[in-house]
Amino acid sequence: MTSSVLSTRRGDVSLPQFVPDATRAVVRGVPAGTLPQSGVDTILVSTAHLISQPGTSVVRAVGGVHRFMGWSGPVISDSGGFQAFSLLTGQKGLATVSDAGLSYRFSPKQRFRDLTPKSCIETQLHLGADIIYCLDYCTHPLAPDAEQEKSVALTIRWATECRAVFDRLMADTPPQQRPQLFAVVQGGQRADLRTRCAAALMDLGFDGYGFGGYPIAAGRLVDEVELTARLLPPGAVLHGLGIGTPENLVAAWRCGYSIFDCTLPTRNARRGVLYTTLDTRNLADEGKVSRIARMSDEKWVRAATPVDPDCDCELCANYSAAYLAHLFRVEDSLGHTLATVHNLRFYTRLTAALRARVTGAVL
Ligand SMILES: [Zn+2]
Numbered sequence: 153m154t155s156s157v158l159s160t161r162r163g164d165v166s167l168p169q170f171v172p173d174a175t176r177a178v179v180r181g182v183p184a185g186t187l188p189q190s191g192v193d194t195i196l197v198s199t200a201h202l203i204s205q206p207g208t209s210v211v212r213a214v215g216g217v218h219r220f221m222g223w224s225g226p227v228i229s230d231s232g233g234f235q236a237f238s239l240l241t242g243q244k245g246l247a248t249v250s251d252a253g254l255s256y257r258f259s260p261k262q263r264f265r266d267l268t269p270k271s272c273i274e275t276q277l278h279l280g281a282d283i284i285y286c287l288d289y290c291t292h293p294l295a296p297d298a299e300q301e302k303s304v305a306l307t308i309r310w311a312t313e314c315r316a317v318f319d320r321l322m323a324d325t326p327p328q329q330r331p332q333l334f335a336v337v338q339g340g341q342r343a344d345l346r347t348r349c350a351a352a353l354m355d356l357g358f359d360g361y362g363f364g365g366y367p368i369a370a371g372r373l374v375d376e377v378e379l380t381a382r383l384l385p386p387g388a389v390l391h392g393l394g395i396g397t398p399e400n401l402v403a404a405w406r407c408g409y410s411i412f413d414c415t416l417p418t419r420n421a422r423r424g425v426l427y428t429t430l431d432t433r434n435l436a437d438e439g440k441v442s443r444i445a446r447m448s449d450e451k452w453v454r455a456a457t458p459v460d461p462d463c464d465c466e467l468c469a470n471y472s473a474a475y476l477a478h479l480f481r482v483e484d485s486l487g488h489t490l491a492t493v494h495n496l497r498f499y500t501r502l503t504a505a506l507r508a509r510v511t512g513a514v515l
Pocket of ligand 1: 460463464465466467468469493494495497
């Protein structure tokens, strides 16, 4: 259980921190300038998506991803490895992997884009992100041993190349103006492989380490994140990639993770599924910390109260649950926006409660 601060070139990030996914340089339906009102400090963009659309050169021409999307806080960019993995395991012919790197396209009509260790680092520097990731090769947690071995070997090899490219390109940049460089631990469910991967990455030395997403099989979250946290240096900044539900976020935090990103709160919001009733009594154990409110439920049609009376977000401070239910029934995009604002606020209230728990502050 850690609470501290991660200093980036665009300011301090209080830890633990929930980071919304702004995959295509947008938290869907929400202007970036209003995100701090929901307690959001930092956002995460997808390198693979921005290469494809609008293209790195466009973002660069506009002055970088911050100016492009109107956001002045820290930005994390992923490596693109996870996107390529998703395409590799989906429709045939959308992605390939070789020792040199990954090639991918989002549809058969597009041309292939290459992600090599060198281009991965160069692209993220051109985007202007403040925390960037080494290229990694992700696999399914239950993939055959040979595939897990290949994943770890390529991830270590590419991280070595990324470290060298980053150090060369940043040689003349003062340390306080450089982005942070993170690496991803792979190895699936094989503890020996994950140990090998973590040890090699530690030898290279990074500002933080990511683990999560697909390497975690259903129902194994605590076992897997706990082992990986134990492999990494004490006090290291650990990013739980794609983690997760409020309860999984708390479980990973108890294992030592302090940055979390997930599409769940924003995607669920657009489906009219809201997180409510933050229960801070269960932060130290495995109890529920949230409840789910579905706007499709008849009980909200005449509800004069806010969706969550304890929440201070734009939705709960100004509108009844009945109004939000109405917006979803008439399919107005304002419903998506207000529900997203609420779910993000739920997550940032949760991480604020975790920070307060460590420091002893009263919320
Ligand atoms: Zn709210």
